[in-house]
Amino acid sequence: MSKIDKHVKLVLTGAAGLVGQNLVVELKAQGYDNIVAIDKHAYNLKILHDLHPDITVIEQDLAEDGSWTDAFSGAACIVQLHAQITGKFPDLFVRNNIDATQRVLDATRKHGVPYLVHISSSVVNSVANDDYTNTKKAQEKLVSESGVQHCVLRPTLMFGWFDPKHLGWLSRFMAKTPVFPIPGDGRYMRQPLYERDFCRCIVRCIENQPAGDAYNIVGDTRIDYVDIIRTIKQVKKLRTPIMHIPYGLFHFLLRVYALFSGKPPFTADQLKALTAGDEFHGVDTERVFGVRQTPFVDAVRESYCDPTYSGIVLKR
Template identity: 25%
Template sequence: MITVVVTGAAGFIGSNFVRLILEETNVHVVIVDKLTYAGHPATLVDLENDGRVIVFKDDITDEQAMQSIFHKYKPTWIVNCAAESHVDRSIDNPEPFLKTNTFGTYVLLEAARRFLVRADEHVRRDFRFLHVSTDEVFGSLGPEGKFSESSPYAPNSPYAASKGAADHFVRAYWHTYRVPTLITNCSNNYGPYQFPEKLIPLTILNALDGKPLRIYGDGLQVRDWLYVKDHCQAILQVLRNGRAGESYNIGGEEERTNREVVEGICDILQELMPANQNTCLVEKNLTKYTDLRQFVEDRPGHDQRYAIDPGKIRSELRWSPGHTFEVGLRKTVEWYLSHREWCRQVLGGRYDRQRLGLLAHD
């Protein structure tokens, strides 16, 4: 029986990954989550009722707690999804990003190294430590080209720098200590259970409430969008069949400008909940959701374009995304429309949808 430790599993990608592996495998899951603002107990309600799941409210920077979990549950797989992930918040305060994303990854790697020193040969043979990272570690692209596994690291935000540093530690623990590590660098994820500070869920909720739909700068920044379930399928493929010590880029190959994303959400909402049936828009004499668009000062250091070349994972592991952006975006809008109570719970007292990441002037 495989036991997998999933850190950050009360968050967006982690919770979706746990749901996927419970559906598709017979593994046992140990969830480790600090339950910060973006990791909420409401996301775990259905998971905690599964007899194969154990939940620990622990911080991955707690060395004693992490080593205790390794010793007690003897995991076959570690999937590190725990991270501070919002670029705007990293601009306001980089310290939590350094602590969780970089030092926390080191603590997990060290716990894994100590565990493997005492483990049986068959345990060492099957063990995998998969670190979920981001395309943002590679910096910004021009109008052409895509990031590959050999792209140089050039992080431009404190968030990206903290993830890049973690990636380097993961690589080092393979080359120095032979801990069987894997790194996945993904493009922008979207889908169910994403905390509503990111572009897509924030736009959905603000549109429903008749609030301004803030678009940074000219809105022409380009992102490669990946539906979260497709990403989780890729993670599972890498765990099962990836080569230790390797990194794999995971991308949806669905490039859109931020302006296109916002307008696409507005079009879907106009169909599912027309503006003339939404009291919040009627009271403002607005006839369509796009009237809520508001172009604001750009984010400091905003990367212009990201795009992932997933050729390696396609050819080696036969993975490809199952959702076009249009299909995935519609499913996402429908999910948030039917889960307003979840949104209310996770936002309550934690975030009132204000803009973050504006440089403070002392």
């Protein structure tokens, strides 16, 4: 039984990012009509506003004090989506994953918002040791110790509409390049999670408000990286040949590319994470949230062949 109706105010932080863009689509599809979206990324926020002129958008930086905190007044729920995922400097991760989160929690307490859904990451359970992983662990600790009623969702690698990196970037790269490179044999098991399925889980948490629970949300499909690439090639009907490159050479090329790119779409650290051998165990989303996950091939087809959203790409 839902604890809130569909006309209450919902505030999404980091709303113009990948999850936020998909979540707004899902919330509106389910009848929610009082959505406030806060983000500092002007280009991506304009995409969100152009697609959904009926929602309230606020362009401000959560890591700085500002009038954005006024939007928390009267809210029934905060969905905390903001995150620094990639970057060359540790300070970026601290600023956007830790400092911004502290301000959001302060505003949540100040305005007496009764519930918060925190979007964490499966990396908090990972063997990885990098700026993203470490600050996401610290961010989750801030939430758990905040005194705010909340739940935590930890998704694995996600894909879907609007994606400027990960599978979205690989999909577009495959359509342009004469040859698609794969590190080593490509037999690196992944558990990709479809954004729309994840957003449906978020909506259930908004409605049912589990108290303090943390959920690992994992894609149902266990699939090797090379087979993900083959699936994308199949659904997009591409003829791009796939070439296997020795791991060491691939790693070197990524490091060289990063010297000339301010925001490399795929980094040496991400290659290391790809091959780390992590296996994640998640909840049964159908049993816990009533969300039956979309078959992988169908999800890839929706992501990269949809006439409305597949051609819209966010900036990083």
